[in-house]
Amino acid sequence: MSAGLRLAGYTRRYAGLLLLSVFLMAVMGAMTAARTLLIKPVMERVLSPAPDPKPVELFTIPLVNYKIYLEKIFPASIHDIFTIVAISILTIFIVRGACDYLGDYLTNYVGFRVVTDLRNQVFAKLLRHGADFFEANSTGRLMSSVMSDIERIQTACSDMFADLLRQTFSMLGLMIVVFGTDWRLGLFAFLLLPFIMIPTARLGSRIRRTARRTQDATGELNEVLQEAISGHQVVKAFGAERYEAGRFQAAADRLLHVNMRKVLLQGIPSPFIELAGAVTFVGLLWYGRIEIQRGILKAGDFMSFLLALLFLYEPFKRLTNLHNIFQQAIGASEKVFGYLDQPEEITSKPGAKRLTGFRDSIEYAAVSFQYPTAESKQLDNVTLRIGAGEIVALVGPSGAGKSTFASLLPRFRDPVAGAVKIDGVDVREISLDSLRENISLVAQETFLFNDTVAANIAYGLENADKARLIEAAKAALAHDFIEQMPQGYETIIGERGLKLSGGQRQRLAIARAIFRNSPILILDEATSHLDNESEMLVQKALANLMTGRTVIVIAHRISTVRRANKIVVLDKGRIAEIGTHDELMELGGTYHRLHELQFAMVDTAVDL
Numbered sequence: 001m002s003a004g005l006r007l008a009g010y011t012r013r014y015a016g017l018l019l020l021s022v023f024l025m026a027v028m029g030a031m032t033a034a035r036t037l038l039i040k041p042v043m044e045r046v047l048s049p050a051p052d053p054k055p056v057e058l059f060t061i062p063l064v065n066y067k068i069y070l071e072k073i074f075p076a077s078i079h080d081i082f083t084i085v086a087i088s089i090l091t092i093f094i095v096r097g098a099c100d101y102l103g104d105y106l107t108n109y110v111g112f113r114v115v116t117d118l119r120n121q122v123f124a125k126l127l128r129h130g131a132d133f134f135e136a137n138s139t140g141r142l143m144s145s146v147m148s149d150i151e152r153i154q155t156a157c158s159d160m161f162a163d164l165l166r167q168t169f170s171m172l173g174l175m176i177v178v179f180g181t182d183w184r185l186g187l188f189a190f191l192l193l194p195f196i197m198i199p200t201a202r203l204g205s206r207i208r209r210t211a212r213r214t215q216d217a218t219g220e221l222n223e224v225l226q227e228a229i230s231g232h233q234v235v236k237a238f239g240a241e242r243y244e245a246g247r248f249q250a251a252a253d254r255l256l257h258v259n260m261r262k263v264l265l266q267g268i269p270s271p272f273i274e275l276a277g278a279v280t281f282v283g284l285l286w287y288g289r290i291e292i293q294r295g296i297l298k299a300g301d302f303m304s305f306l307l308a309l310l311f312l313y314e315p316f317k318r319l320t321n322l323h324n325i326f327q328q329a330i331g332a333s334e335k336v337f338g339y340l341d342q343p344e345e346i347t348s349k350p351g352a353k354r355l356t357g358f359r360d361s362i363e364y365a366a367v368s369f370q371y372p373t374a375e376s377k378q379l380d381n382v383t384l385r386i387g388a389g390e391i392v393a394l395v396g397p398s399g400a401g402k403s404t405f406a407s408l409l410p411r412f413r414d415p416v417a418g419a420v421k422i423d424g425v426d427v428r429e430i431s432l433d434s435l436r437e438n439i440s441l442v443a444q445e446t447f448l449f450n451d452t453v454a455a456n457i458a459y460g461l462e463n464a465d466k467a468r469l470i471e472a473a474k475a476a477l478a479h480d481f482i483e484q485m486p487q488g489y490e491t492i493i494g495e496r497g498l499k500l501s502g503g504q505r506q507r508l509a510i511a512r513a514i515f516r517n518s519p520i521l522i523l524d525e526a527t528s529h530l531d532n533e534s535e536m537l538v539q540k541a542l543a544n545l546m547t548g549r550t551v552i553v554i555a556h557r558i559s560t561v562r563r564a565n566k567i568v569v570l571d572k573g574r575i576a577e578i579g580t581h582d583e584l585m586e587l588g589g590t591y592h593r594l595h596e597l598q599f600a601m602v603d604t605a606v607d608l
């Protein structure tokens with residue numbers, strides 16, 4: 001199905017309103033045509049020194065040959081021609097104006113509605129994408145395509161669509177006047193049409209291509225901007241302002257270049273049509289004069305004809321321009337629909353079971369994983385059983401695959417071979433929302449939303465129980481510093497929580513996890529960013545969080561690991577050793593080596 005048709009499909013819910021606006025615009029078009037017909041009684045009766053006494057024959061509707069007489073529309077009591085013409089003019093302009101305004105309002109309403117629906121759909125789709133998608137697409141580019149593609153569609157759907165109806169119906173009405181008055185003369189005037197239309201259409205497709213390039217260049221610009229904003233500290237620290245400015249300028253230059261090319265192309269159709277119009281006018285004057293001299297045509301009819309033709313110029317000009325804009329919108333909707341149709345990497349199977357509570361065990365059964373862009377496996381045939389209530393520590397050198405291992409449990413990614421099971425059920429058979437409800441994650445980087453402290457702790461839940469929220473904050477050792485904030489729990493935290501220290505951010509993340517109260521917990525180097533003092537607090541908060549849960553803890557400090565029921569040593573994607581601290585120390589393998597390495601450094605061992 002073409003993008004245009006598919007976009008049109010979005011109006012189905014608003015079909016009634018759309019039909020009404022089409023009707024209003026049709027009336028408007030008829031009034032536009034009637035406007036030009038009134039010139040005849042004005043010329044022949046109102047302004048004539050010797051008025052024709054016969055009733056004014058306004059127009060013969062072509063094909064049905066029905067003659068419309070102006071006087072017959074009015075009651076017999078009104079017979080003064082000036083009054084009749086005056087009332088007609090005023091009525092036509094009032095009706096035309098009212099229909100135009102209402103029709104415009106309604107089409108805009110439908111257009112904005114459609115775009116709002118589409119925008120919501122795109123955002124919902126964005127949220128359903130897996131980790132791979134977000135790694136493959138930069139934030140700037142994604143934002144640009146969500147915002148600017150849809151903006152383009154919005155222009156076409158609202159303003160431009162109203163204009164399309166307006167100009168189309170005006171054109172129809174005026175065409176009827178032109179051909180109804182004198183079809184030979186009409187035909188003569190329209191002979192020039194293909195010479196105008198064909199080159200314009202060709203230009204249209206070129207403009208469409210340029211428009212796409214404009215968008216890519218805008219995306220690139222956004223990307224640089226976005227990176228410079230979120231990485232402002234790095235930019236400053238490395239004195240890279242000039243480098244970034246240069247990058248930005250290069251991208252801006254590319255945008256300038258494609259924009260100018262677009263302007264160059266877009267400007268061509270208008271002067272072209274104007275010249276063709278002037279040529280037509282001279283020809284018509286010549287032909288019309290001959291017909292009037294022969295008595296075939298009356299001067300009044302010729303005036304209506306010319307006026308209608310003159311008015312036709314506007315719809316023609318607008319419609320060719322509109323054509324360009326719709327071409328761009330079609331291009332944009334192709335991109336948006338292409339995006340909407342992208343398969344989602346991670347979805348719930350139809351009829352997937354809900355996970356209600358967690359009773360027995362988490363099992364990794366011969367699990368292998370490889371990133372789409374990687375050359376070798378990051379997890380190679382890993383088998384591990386974690387019993388309910390167990391604390392399992394994952395240790396190993398950086399890049400061993402620890403985070404990757406943990407990310408398979410909440411299905412941020414799916415394994416390429418083997419299966420991850422909860423209580424014996426493959427996580428791919430469990431509905432996503434219920435799976436993730438049962439798992440909390442506290443990672444190295446905490447993302448805090450630019451919202452109140454309370455909303456960040458109760459993230460995703462509305463009308464959270466305030467008492468329970470405070471309890472969670474207390475258990476996370478966050479209550480005291482929250483109380484000291486200007487508005488306590490109602491204080492707005494800045495973007496990425498910049499107003500908070502690392503330890504405070506982490507304790508908010510822990511409060512969030514405690515509040516969520518899910519049976520399974522993943523801690524991925526939750527303390528590795530922190531200085532010793534904050535780490536001590538965070539460790540205490542973590543201990544509160546871990547009680548009564550099944551925990552996978554990835555830790556860089558051996559001290560964190562000692563209390564685990566089971567220590568799993570990962571190395572190059574394989575399980576190298578499993579055991580308790582003492583067992584592994586005795587074994588004298590990788591764990592022993594890591595342990596020695598830790599002691600070689602100044603380590604303030606903080607026990608859980």
Ligand SMILES: Nc1ncnc2c1ncn2[C@@H]1O[C@H](COP(=O)(O)OP(=O)(O)O)[C@@H](O)[C@H]1O
Nearest residue numbers: 135371373374378398399400401402403404405
């Ligand atoms: N998104 C990704 N795309 C490709 N390779 C990745 C991606 N994330 C991690 N890797 C690679 O996978 C390996 C394991 O990474 P990770 O699980 O983060 O290790 P760890 O948490 O043990 O430090 C590393 O070699 C890393 O370079």
Ligand SMILES: [Mg+2]
Nearest residue numbers: 402403404524
């Ligand atoms: Mg990691």
